[in-house]
Amino acid sequence: MPVNHEDKQFTLADVAARANVSIKTVSRVINNEPYVGTATRERVAQAIQELNYHPNRAARRLASKRSHVIGMLVPSIDYPIFPMIILGVEKVMHAHNYEVLVYNTEVAPERTRKGLELLEENQVDGVMVFTVNHISDDELQQLISRQRSAVLVNTVLPGSDAGVVRIDVVRGIELLVQHLLEAGKRRIALLTYPKINYSATERLRGYKQAMTRFDMPIDDDLIIVCEDSLDAVYHIVQEHLKNGSQIDAFVCYNDLMAATVLKACLDLNVPIPEQVAVTGFDNIPFTDLFKCPLTTVNIPWLEVGISAAEMLLSQISGEPTTTELVFTPELVVRESTP
Amino acid sequence: MPVNHEDKQFTLADVAARANVSIKTVSRVINNEPYVGTATRERVAQAIQELNYHPNRAARRLASKRSHVIGMLVPSIDYPIFPMIILGVEKVMHAHNYEVLVYNTEVAPERTRKGLELLEENQVDGVMVFTVNHISDDELQQLISRQRSAVLVNTVLPGSDAGVVRIDVVRGIELLVQHLLEAGKRRIALLTYPKINYSATERLRGYKQAMTRFDMPIDDDLIIVCEDSLDAVYHIVQEHLKNGSQIDAFVCYNDLMAATVLKACLDLNVPIPEQVAVTGFDNIPFTDLFKCPLTTVNIPWLEVGISAAEMLLSQISGEPTTTELVFTPELVVRESTP
């Protein structure tokens, strides 16, 4: 059952008639343009009030070719960093009178394609694309090039002139590995997902680089690539634990994985951090309240959202602007490491 | 710097020209309408491909008066139940070729007004409004009545013909109180926020009803209304604890508050659940991993989103439909209670 019992949607013409002016004058008032007499403006404002007139955005977009909408493509809205980022983006965009259309891909490549297409059909003035998975550089370039402007977050695309905001993942992993080494751990494993995106490749690169820098051998058995499911993580960890593995630390892909690893360990009564240390990545909320509070790296996600949004706005307005911004993670030591 | 190096946006006319048919025929093909010869359809499809044509949604909306967009008004996207709900809503809506515009109010009434206005200007085919705060029934009715259709979630609006999906909060609180009583707790406090919305009023009602039903006196000192900030929660709890209060259980507004209460207790070395028991509401992720895993009630949030979305779709299509759906919480006992 329809809810609307109200008046029909009024148009500029209705307002114009009521205020005894032309359509264009009303338009001027609506858009805060100059060249309207104070008295006229007053009268028009009154009419707008009385009719409770609201402009039709579809018409406006069609006529003006600018949507005042930007799109966000995020891989998984239910991973807690994305709500924080969205908050940051909205803050900036709403302040500049832009709407934000969020499209959630759930890490599925066909949904990434679909999402970008949808945003294109909506003629968004720009897109922010977060951590693209499973899509080749060429295809991504293709998809992106059809957008009016773009900022990529945690996604690198050589040769693209899209703006880039990224986290220095390599440095983050290095901080964690260094901390573990200083704590006396020696068999430090990297637990990660397949190399389907920037996050994964950089974690691997960071791990290798850190081990090398600190003169540790790189043992392939210590690089554990796990399929992208928390169940899989749980089982792979327990297998290692039960098989008397010598691993004394897990550097995890992110906090969610680390939480699962903690669970797998605690369920087997493996003492943490004495026998096995665990680290996360992202510093999502609540990990400080865990039975074993999680050592991780912090990234100011709200700021990331804000910066990316600001970068996109400058791109849209054609101002010259920084085209790459890098955030450096900060070590947060808690009790899951010695 | 703009990204778009691609071809201009093609239009129906371009496709029509290329396929040697009229604009209308192309339109028919695009919209899967009948009355197009197979050969013609083939030719048009080909042209669409070749030009990589995408319809302009603004134009489509303007001409057809249907946006194929629905709006969601949520109070705080960073509280974990909302991402889950959004996931559910998107699932349904995308399957029906609807887009979802999410507007986050951050519990600010002026942003609620602004959001609804924005959705109206976007001519959304319907809105889903979640837990409205600080807005009078009259005003809400006003705002809602301007929308084409609406589903309210956890918001009651007497006399409105909008659909309603809600959680049986009273029952949820009753489950928690009963559990605490059975565990031997006697000085059970309700820790809640001011009565600015359905959630808060129902929690209070549930508390009183449960106490009465189980023949417990209702002591006003045990009804603690705290300003809406986690800092305030932390301090009010510690004050009670330090002042030698006799409270032996806190029934909290939600899991986030409960997490904070846990922290306040643990920081003072108050043994949980022996001296003080704590319960939450919502069963957000990770509370099972807490130092003191949280007793709470579970609500199937994904389902809530799905149901609300389906209800809205039926409203939009004018089918007769259930107009009220109630979800009943389920008790989840963990270690924060005896």
Added chain:
DNA sequence: CTGTTAGCGCCTTCAT
């Protein structure tokens, strides 16, 4: 300062 005239790209109605 104010108004007129064309579209924007698509859908709707009615012919053919």
Added chain:
DNA sequence: ATGAAGGCGCTAACAG
């Protein structure tokens, strides 16, 4: 089975 004409509500470009 296909097409032509008109208009959705607004903005842009130009007149007055």
